[in-house]
Amino acid sequence: MFENLSDKLEVVLKKLRGAGKLTEKNIKDSMREIRRSLLEADVNYKVARDFIKAVEQKAIGAEVLQSIDPGQLIVKIVHDELVALLGGKNEPVAPVDKSPTVYMVCGLQGSGKTTLTAKIALSVKRKNKKALMVAADTYRPAAVKQLQVLADQIAVEHFSLEGKKPPEICREAVKYAEKNFIDLVLLDTAGRLHIDDELMTELEDIKAQVDPHELLLVTDAMTGQDAVKVAQEFHGRLGITGVVLSKLDGDARGGAALSIRAVTGCPIKLASTGEKVSDLEPFHPDRMASRILGMGDIVSLVEKAEETIDMEQTKQMQEKLLKAQFNFEDFLEQMKQLKKMGPLDSLLGMIPGVGKAMKNVRVDESAMERMVAIIKSMTIEERRSPTIIDGSRKKRIALGSGNSVQAVNQLLKQFNAMQKMFHSMNKKKFRGLPKGMMPGNFGNF
Numbered sequence: 212m213f214e215n216l217s218d219k220l221e222v223v224l225k226k227l228r229g230a231g232k233l234t235e236k237n238i239k240d241s242m243r244e245i246r247r248s249l250l251e252a253d254v255n256y257k258v259a260r261d262f263i264k265a266v267e268q269k270a271i272g273a274e275v276l277q278s279i280d281p282g283q284l285i286v287k288i289v290h291d292e293l294v295a296l297l298g299g300k301n302e303p304v305a306p307v308d309k310s311p312t313v314y315m316v317c318g319l320q321g322s323g324k325t326t327l328t329a330k331i332a333l334s335v336k337r338k339n340k341k342a343l344m345v346a347a348d349t350y351r352p353a354a355v356k357q358l359q360v361l362a363d364q365i366a367v368e369h370f371s372l373e374g375k376k377p378p379e380i381c382r383e384a385v386k387y388a389e390k391n392f393i394d395l396v397l398l399d400t401a402g403r404l405h406i407d408d409e410l411m412t413e414l415e416d417i418k419a420q421v422d423p424h425e426l427l428l429v430t431d432a433m434t435g436q437d438a439v440k441v442a443q444e445f446h447g448r449l450g451i452t453g454v455v456l457s458k459l460d461g462d463a464r465g466g467a468a469l470s471i472r473a474v475t476g477c478p479i480k481l482a483s484t485g486e487k488v489s490d491l492e493p494f495h496p497d498r499m500a501s502r503i504l505g506m507g508d509i510v511s512l513v514e515k516a517e518e519t520i521d522m523e524q525t526k527q528m529q530e531k532l533l534k535a536q537f538n539f540e541d542f543l544e545q546m547k548q549l550k551k552m553g554p555l556d557s558l559l560g561m562i563p564g565v566g567k568a569m570k571n572v573r574v575d576e577s578a579m580e581r582m583v584a585i586i587k588s589m590t591i592e593e594r595r596s597p598t599i600i601d602g603s604r605k606k607r608i609a610l611g612s613g614n615s616v617q618a619v620n621q622l623l624k625q626f627n628a629m630q631k632m633f634h635s636m637n638k639k640k641f642r643g644l645p646k647g648m649m650p651g652n653f654g655n656f
């Protein structure tokens with residue numbers, strides 16, 4: 212997502228930086244190019260026009276200030292306007308503090324409603340609260356089953372009533388939740404391929420019956436301007452309280468994400484970034500803007516790490532690293548923690564600078580699996596003191612893990628280099644890795 216737009220903006224802004232001095236002409240030229248990039252990214256034309264106007268005005272005003280680094284200043288202006296376009300600051304979903312709190316989830320078929328319901332349920336469960344997933348999509352039998360499977364997978368309670376209409380199911384679900392000390396009721400409503408009156412009437416009915424604290428509309432970012440239209444219509448009929456952008460992990464051009472807030476006036480509250488139940492993030496306009504401008508998103512990365520990684524263990528690991536006592540057993544543990552955070556390439560994209568550099572590189576997860584296999588074929592003694600691994604041990608490890616001796620050698624060499632690196636860092640009195648960050652750079656694995 213946003214890769215094309217990021218690339219194009221980077222070229223324009225670089226040119227401007229090279230120019231040294233901002234003039235009305237080079238500002239105007241750049242604005243024309245930025246406008247074109249936005250339109251190519253499928254941003255709504257009115258949104259693009261207003262955006263450019265705002266940036267241009269600020270840039271021309273800035274010219275008077277004779278700023279020392281005009282290019283940087285423009286980057287800052289574009290960044291700030293992007294943040295404003297995306298809604299300014301993060302707007303959280305309604306707090307789960309009623310007994311029960313109710314979120315109603317709606318959207319077109321296939322937009323990601325059921326998946327989102329499970330994602331929210333899981334995040335609530337992680338905060339030690341009880342969620343209830345309600346199957347209010349009764350038109351497709353498979354839909355109820357899908358919700359039940361997802362709920363079972365994350366061990367969250369689900370609710371369905373055969374032969375009843377969705378508004379009644381929802382009302383009954385809330386009653387059930389009241390009696391059973393459920394903290395959050397998630398109503399997974401039906402979708403259609405297109406907006407139709409019957410569906411809207413049903414959703415209005417559900418809304419009237421349960422009066423939800425949050426009415427979330429899930430929009431598929433991959434569908435471009437259609438997503439914006441859908442949002443306008445849902446908002447017009449139902450008065451949604453928040454938008455969830457789903458499939459932000461896809462390679463759509465990003466225009467929908469950039470236009471939806473401006474066109475509907477509805478805050479984007481959550482971002483759904485993958486098929487896995489853990490792929491959900493609060494939507495932060497400033498972080499998204501930084502990502503679009505290729506500035507990375509270190510804050511989200513750190514938060515993700517803090518959420519999934521055992522902090523105590525990470526601290527111990529850092530200490531070991533600094534004392535260069537890190538061994539293959541620790542390494543295995545790190546791999547396990549990393550895996551919990553999700554696919555590596557999506558994580559790498561959040562690191563400033565890395566996103567760009569890694570753009571065409573897919574992280575070779577199978578290479579990681581291979582490393583883990585090699586380490587697992589080592590004895591505990593070998594893992595703790597890799598220096599004892601001689602020729603015959605290498606052969607045994609290679610055979611045991613189904614790899615070549617060369618692969619074993621490579622791993623040992625890289626491990627060695629890493630230890631040396633940390634050893635020298637330690638000598639330079641290097642103290643403290645960024646909070647929550649993964650220690651180590653495992654060469655080109």
Ligand SMILES: Nc1nc2c(ncn2[C@@H]2O[C@H](COP(=O)(O)OP(=O)(O)O)[C@@H](O)[C@H]2O)c(=O)[nH]1
Pocket residue numbers: 318319320321322323324325326327402457458459460461483484485486490
């Ligand atoms: N890549 C990706 N796929 C998603 C995401 N959210 C949902 N999906 C997939 O989109 C499809 C439709 O999702 P589903 O939740 O069943 O949509 P619903 O019809 O609105 O309930 C499923 O195959 C999901 O796995 C997302 O954020 N990223």
Ligand SMILES: [Mg+2]
Pocket residue numbers: 324325326348354399
């Ligand atoms: Mg569904």
